[in-house]
Amino acid sequence: EELWARATAIAGALDVAPGAAVGVCVARTPGLIAACLGVWLAGAAYVPLEAALPEAQLQFRVVDAGISAIVTDAASANVVTGIPVVRIDSVRAGGRGSKPTHRHALAYVIYTSGSTGQPKGVAVEHDALARHIDACLDAYHLTPNDRVFQFSTLLFDAAVEQIFATLAAGATLIMRGDELCDADQLQAILSREAVRVLDLPPAYFQRAASAISVVLPALRLITVGGEELSAAAVARWFRGALASVPLLNAYGPTEATVTCSVHRVRASDASVSRVPIGAALPGRRMALVDSAGREAPRFGVGEICVAGPTLARGYLGRPGETAGSFVPDPAAPGGRLYRTGDRGRYDENGVVAFLGRNDEQVKIRGYRIELGEVEAALRRCVGVNEAAVAVVGADEQHRIAAYVAGDIDARDTRRQLERLLPAYALPSTIDVLSTLPLTSSGKVDRQALPEPALPADRERTEPTNVTEERLLSVFRAVLARPELGVGDKLFEAGGDSISTLQIVMRARALGIEITPRQVFEHQSVAELARVATFYEGGNDAPEVHDELPLAPSQRWFFALHPDGEPHFNQSVLLRVPATLKIAALERALGLVVARHDALRLRFFRRDGAWYQQVMAERPAERLDPVDLTGAADWRQRLEQHADALQRSLDCGVGRVFRAAYFKLDGDEARLLLIAHHLVIDGVSWRVWHSLLETLLSQGEARAPV
Numbered sequence: 079e080e081l082w083a084r085a086t087a088i089a090g091a092l093d094v095a096p097g098a099a100v101g102v103c104v105a106r107t108p109g110l111i112a113a114c115l116g117v118w119l120a121g122a123a124y125v126p127l128e129a130a131l132p133e134a135q136l137q138f139r140v141v142d143a144g145i146s147a148i149v150t151d152a153a154s155a156n157v158v159t160g161i162p163v164v165r166i167d168s169v170r171a172g173g174r175g176s177k178p179t180h181r182h183a184l185a186y187v188i189y190t191s192g193s194t195g196q197p198k199g200v201a202v203e204h205d206a207l208a209r210h211i212d213a214c215l216d217a218y219h220l221t222p223n224d225r226v227f228q229f230s231t232l233l234f235d236a237a238v239e240q241i242f243a244t245l246a247a248g249a250t251l252i253m254r255g256d257e258l259c260d261a262d263q264l265q266a267i268l269s270r271e272a273v274r275v276l277d278l279p280p281a282y283f284q285r286a287a288s289a290i291s292v293v294l295p296a297l298r299l300i301t302v303g304g305e306e307l308s309a310a311a312v313a314r315w316f317r318g319a320l321a322s323v324p325l326l327n328a329y330g331p332t333e334a335t336v337t338c339s340v341h342r343v344r345a346s347d348a349s350v351s352r353v354p355i356g357a358a359l360p361g362r363r364m365a366l367v368d369s370a371g372r373e374a375p376r377f378g379v380g381e382i383c384v385a386g387p388t389l390a391r392g393y394l395g396r397p398g399e400t401a402g403s404f405v406p407d408p409a410a411p412g413g414r415l416y417r418t419g420d421r422g423r424y425d426e427n428g429v430v431a432f433l434g435r436n437d438e439q440v441k442i443r444g445y446r447i448e449l450g451e452v453e454a455a456l457r458r459c460v461g462v463n464e465a466a467v468a469v470v471g472a473d474e475q476h477r478i479a480a481y482v483a484g485d486i487d488a489r490d491t492r493r494q495l496e497r498l499l500p501a502y503a504l505p506s507t508i509d510v511l512s513t514l515p516l517t518s519s520g521k522v523d524r525q526a527l528p529e530p531a532l533p534a535d536r537e538r539t540e541p542t543n544v545t546e547e548r549l550l551s552v553f554r555a556v557l558a559r560p561e562l563g564v565g566d567k568l569f570e571a572g573g574d575s576i577s578t579l580q581i582v583m584r585a586r587a588l589g590i591e592i593t594p595r596q597v598f599e600h601q602s603v604a605e606l607a608r609v610a611t612f613y614e615g616g617n618d619a620p621e622v623h624d625e626l627p628l629a630p631s632q633r634w635f636f637a638l639h640p641d642g643e644p645h646f647n648q649s650v651l652l653r654v655p656a657t658l659k660i661a662a663l664e665r666a667l668g669l670v671v672a673r674h675d676a677l678r679l680r681f682f683r684r685d686g687a688w689y690q691q692v693m694a695e696r697p698a699e700r701l702d703p704v705d706l707t708g709a710a711d712w713r714q715r716l717e718q719h720a721d722a723l724q725r726s727l728d729c730g731v732g733r734v735f736r737a738a739y740f741k742l743d744g745d746e747a748r749l750l751l752i753a754h755h756l757v758i759d760g761v762s763w764r765v766w767h768s769l770l771e772t773l774l775s776q777g778e779a780r781a782p783v
Contacts, residue, residue, distance in 0.1 A: 084112035085111075086119060087170060088115075089116045090171075091170075092116065092164055093147070094122050094147050097122065099122065099145045100124055100125065100147050100149060101127045101140065101143075101158065102124045102232065103129060103148060104151045105154070106231075106254060106255055110232065111245070111251075113149040114186075123201075125186070125189075126232035127158070128232075128233055129157045130518065136158055140161065144395075147163070151165065152165060180204075181204050183203065184391070185202050185204045185206075186202055186207075187202075188202070200235075200394075201392060201393070202390045203391050206387060206388045206391075207335060209335075209388050210335045210337070214337070215243060215246060217337075218301070219299075220247035221249065222247060223274070224274045225250045226243075226250070226252065227252045227267070227276050228241060228253050228254055229277060229278055229282075229520065230279075231519050235336045236277060236519075239277070240277055252271045258282075259286075265290045265291075265292065268294050269292070273297060274299070275300075276300045277303070277328075278301075279302065281516060282521075284308070284310075287320070289318075291318075294320065294323075299323065300326070301325075301327075303330065303337060305522070306352075306434070306450065308353070308454065308465075309351070309454075311457075312348040324342065325343040326341065326342060327341045327354070327355060327356065333389065333403065333418070334388060334389055338358055339355050339358050341355055352423075352454065354431045354432075357430075361388060362385070362388055365383045365385070366378065366379070366381065366382060366383070367380045367381050368380045371408070374424065377423065377425075377426075378423065378424060381417055381420065381422075383417055383418065385407045385414065385415045389404065389416050390404075402417075405417060419435055420434070420436070421433040421434055434449065434450025449467050449469070452499065452503055455499050459494040459498075461490075461491070462486055464484065464514045465480065466514055466524060466527065467479065471558070479505060480505035481508075481528075482508060482509070482511070483510070483513050484510075487510075491510075492505075492508055506573075538561065538562070538565075538566075539565045539604070541564050541603070546603055546607045549564075549590065549606055549607055552584040553568070553571070557573055557577065565602050568581075568601040581597055583769045584769075622692065623692050625689045625690075625691050626689065627689065628689070628690060642681065642729050647727055647752055647753060647755055648753055649720065649750060650751050650763060651749070652750075654748065655746075660701050660703060666774050667701075671735065673769065679691070679693075680730070680732035681756065690756075693732050704719055704740045705741050707742060716748065716750075719738060719750075723738055724736075727752065727754050734757050735753045735754070737752070
């Protein structure tokens with residue numbers, strides 16, 4: 079009755095139109111719940127705010143949501159200015175009374191991270207919320223006898239489930255407070271308050287709940303959700319004091335109204351690669367859809383999609399993004415399907431296992447890597463309690479940095495990872511922290527992860543001879559790591575199989591002969607210098623100038639283009655200094671062509687079949703400069719020249735590689751390199767670029783490309 083009276087008083091003090099957006103910025107007390115209910119009684123939708131948010135983010139939400147008033151407590155009364163404020167400690171009973179609300183009116187708007195860097199508001203209607211609360215009462219068997227711990231901040235939709243499902247059941251809600259409690263404090267609260275139902279994010283669960291050392295007789299259910307639950311956390315849970323308490327792994331994006339599926343965690347889940355997220359709650363349908371919009375087959379991988387009446391209305395004020403994410407449901411005419419952006423796979427029981435975000439798939443040095451797979455492998459390593467990975471470095475120097483917590487040694491963890499992951503997916507660094515940083519909501523705070531560093535227990539060792547000195551310069555240049563010493567390992571420093579080819583090329587240009595196999599087997603400069611020999615020249619295997627059959631990709635090309643297609647090519651445009659001499663460029667390009675026989679391939683047809691042959695020589699590539707100085711439209715003119723050069727390729731006469739030099743204003747110029755797709759791929763570009771840069775650095779230009 080007291081809660082309802084406060085909510086009614088707040089509603090009476092709010093002078094807002096039906097459907098208006100009202101900010102709620104109240105500390106985690108019963109007043110917070112009264113504020114949300116009061117907003118609803120006023121016929122409005124609440125928008126959660128927190129005083130701890132950066133001012134720019136607060137102002138963004140106020141403007142983006144069109145907030146017309148804000149409900150605060152005394153501590154937050156001045157957080158937002160310029161709009162009417164209703165303080166919960168100042169309202170009086172009476173006033174305008176409650177307003178009727180349509181079931182499809184907005185209930186709340188919660189902001190989630192957006193791809194543009196600005197959050198976007200997810201608008202959820204009362205009907206969707208009411209259906210979800212009904213599903214929660216059934217799934218969690220909530221009764222008036224339950225005591226539920228309210229853990230999540232109102233900024234996250236888990237609070238919606240924790241608060242309003244508890245109220246609907248007539249159960250007791252235990253408020254956490256604004257400060258994140260540690261394991262001892264959590265254990266004390268759960269014991270003192272006889273908490274029966276607990277809902278936590280996985281990162282906090284595996285740190286705090288798994289550390290509880292005593293049996294809590296009142297506790298009957300724990301749910302985790304909001305992040306992926308690791309198999310390692312499951313293993314620790316079933317070894318702990320609360321192993322007999324049922325554990326549910328819940329999944330659901332904000333756009334599908336909090337939770338859309340749950341999985342009862344079993345002890346056997348400790349040995350799986352990814353813990354399942356379970357079956358859909360009543361009133362929802364989950365499907366895995368491939369890139370063509372077809373449902374994935376059994377054991378297939380696809381994007382997790384959710385359908386049903388609990389979907390959000392969409393993104394507030396963003397019709398384009400709404401239409402892109404909430405698409406027509408082919409299985410239910412007139413229905414909608416929400417594309418989560420998450421990837422999943424059906425297991426042998428038809429249950430979905432979460433595989434990570436689509437946007438967690440990154441491309442590093444030409445390889446597609448699932449960051450979630452790297453984190454999962456880290457958690458499988460002995461001694462690792464927590465793990466997170468991040469992509470660091472710019473452009474082509476992107477590399478994976480790993481952060482782990484536990485009683486572990488980084489070198490031992492790396493050795494374990496080498497048995498679990500391919501070389502290209504190994505983190506370049508592994509930082510051991512006492513604990514991973516958490517946000518106020520208990521999730522891993524990735525923004526607070528430190529800059530990755532080389533192992534602190536290693537002093538950089540300087541070269542002791544000319545071979546080490548030259549090889550170290552190569553390692554530092556290829557890996558863009560000027561701090562490396564002769565004792566640092568290639569793969570630990572961020573190298574991969576492509577880096578080994580670049581190292582071999584650059585070392586050869588400096589007169590040092592090494593092989594890719596030697597680089598793999600002797601990964602430090604000190605080790606490699608002991609097996610390296612000085613290059614005498616003339617030791618290359620002789621070129622083959624006979625007719626050669628086509629490779630499978632080349633056969634595919636000629637099947638698609640029987641007469642050859644000149645415009646089927648790749649190109650790169652490099653920024654080079656205008657001081658670079660044309661003659662030096664021509665010589666360097668000539669050496670690249672001489673070194674790589676693929677750039678001298680000629681294709682011809684005989685008896686209806688295509689063949690290829692390496693020409694012994696190819697005319698030197700002349701770089702007649704194209705002067706674009708003073709041209710305001712130099713970009714368009716450069717594109718026109720590039721288009722003409724691409725059309726000039728002719729695989730029948732061996733013209734599969736072209737180059738052009740463009741002079742621009744000031745000290746800038748551009749070098750355009752074009753190669754037919756018959757002779758080039760993404761890996762080759764990196765090798766050729768590395769060789770070209772090495773050759774130029776040895777000439778009079780000594781300038782980076």
